[in-house]
Amino acid sequence: MEKVTRIATAEELSQKKWYVVDADGQTVGRLSTAVALLLRGKNKVFFTPHQDAGDFVIVINAAKVAFTGKKWSQKMYYRHSGYPGGFKSATAKEVRSRNPEHLVIHAVKGMLPKNKLSNQFMSRLKVYAEESHPHQAQNPEVYALGGR
Numbered sequence: 001m002e003k004v005t006r007i008a009t010a011e012e013l014s015q016k017k018w019y020v021v022d023a024d025g026q027t028v029g030r031l032s033t034a035v036a037l038l039l040r041g042k043n044k045v046f047f048t049p050h051q052d053a054g055d056f057v058i059v060i061n062a063a064k065v066a067f068t069g070k071k072w073s074q075k076m077y078y079r080h081s082g083y084p085g086g087f088k089s090a091t092a093k094e095v096r097s098r099n100p101e102h103l104v105i106h107a108v109k110g111m112l113p114k115n116k117l118s119n120q121f122m123s124r125l126k127v128y129a130e131e132s133h134p135h136q137a138q139n140p141e142v143y144a145l146g147g148r
């Protein structure tokens with residue numbers, strides 16, 4: 001018997017689910033791999049790399065994520081404005097105090113493919129530092145992560 005790869009129909013691709021992921025106590029790397037999997041749609045039967053089959057993901061409690069080891073003081077985040085002398089750097093602890101959502105967004109973006117679909121995937125990611133979010137009307141499902 002020959003195996004046949006099935007391409008998803010437009011109707012299947014248009015049905016997007018909403019998931020809520022609680023980041024409280026989760027390590028950033030393990031959290032972001034699970035979120036990237038949901039955003040790409042790799043948890044679905046009809047996943048194909050060139051199609052956007054992913055779902056919406058809401059990450060709550062982003063301010064309570066964890067790093068292992070001494071990463072809070074040693075891990076650096078870099079950016080450049082494009083102008084001379086525009087290089088800035090900040091430790092993970094500084095980024096968490098200023099903008100805790102950026103830790104999760106940066107990690108998830110790094111785990112997505114670097115192509116035209118990545119902007120579509122990132123537009124479906126909603127990250128909030130606290131437990132409350134404005135997406136109750138979408139009836140999101142709770143996505144349980146393993147681990148701590």
